[in-house]
Amino acid sequence: MDGAGNVVVAGGIQNSDGASSFTVIKFDGVSGAELWRQVINGTVNSNGGAGAVAVDGAGNVIAAGITNVINYISNTITVVKLDGVSGVELWRKDIHGSANEQDSANAIAVDGVGNVMVAGNTVNTGSSSDFTVVKFDGVSGAELWRQVINGTANGDD
Numbered sequence: 001m002d003g004a005g006n007v008v009v010a011g012g013i014q015n016s017d018g019a020s021s022f023t024v025i026k027f028d029g030v031s032g033a034e035l036w037r038q039v040i041n042g043t044v045n046s047n048g049g050a051g052a053v054a055v056d057g058a059g060n061v062i063a064a065g066i067t068n069v070i071n072y073i074s075n076t077i078t079v080v081k082l083d084g085v086s087g088v089e090l091w092r093k094d095i096h097g098s099a100n101e102q103d104s105a106n107a108i109a110v111d112g113v114g115n116v117m118v119a120g121n122t123v124n125t126g127s128s129s130d131f132t133v134v135k136f137d138g139v140s141g142a143e144l145w146r147q148v149i150n151g152t153a154n155g156d157d
Helices: none
Strands: 007-014 020-028 034-040 044-055 061-068 074-084 089-095 104-110 116-124 128-136 145-148
Touching: 007 061, 020 061, 020 074, 034 061, 034 074, 034 089, 044 074, 044 116, 061 104, 061 116, 074 104, 074 116, 074 128, 089 116, 089 128
Parallel strands: 020 044, 044 104
Antiparallel strands: 007 020, 007 044, 020 034, 044 061, 061 074, 074 089, 104 116, 116 128, 128 145
């Protein structure tokens, strides 16, 4: 929810072609009326969806999920910041592992100064799926740091 009591949700909506799209919707907290909707597609219009959403101190919406982009074989983590009033995209970042496979986003948080942290899994060559945490500058979307955590078994973390 934002500071005004409006409800923000994120997930996937199935399209007429059978694929799903990463979708963020903001509803009026009193009436339930849809205020805006943003569909976030990769460069390949294929299955996507949001896994987490947060609202920053200014009321802007940040969502993390998956999209497919042409340079990568499969799901890429996509993080997008949307204007809280209009839903207009302010910035978008893609995160992928070195194996270019089934990456996923599971959680998102915003710190007190508006920076964005995203947690999920990236698939990397030689270590399979690794727990990954990335911190972004909340204003520009620039990646501030990334930690990829691989267990000693080199299996799915």
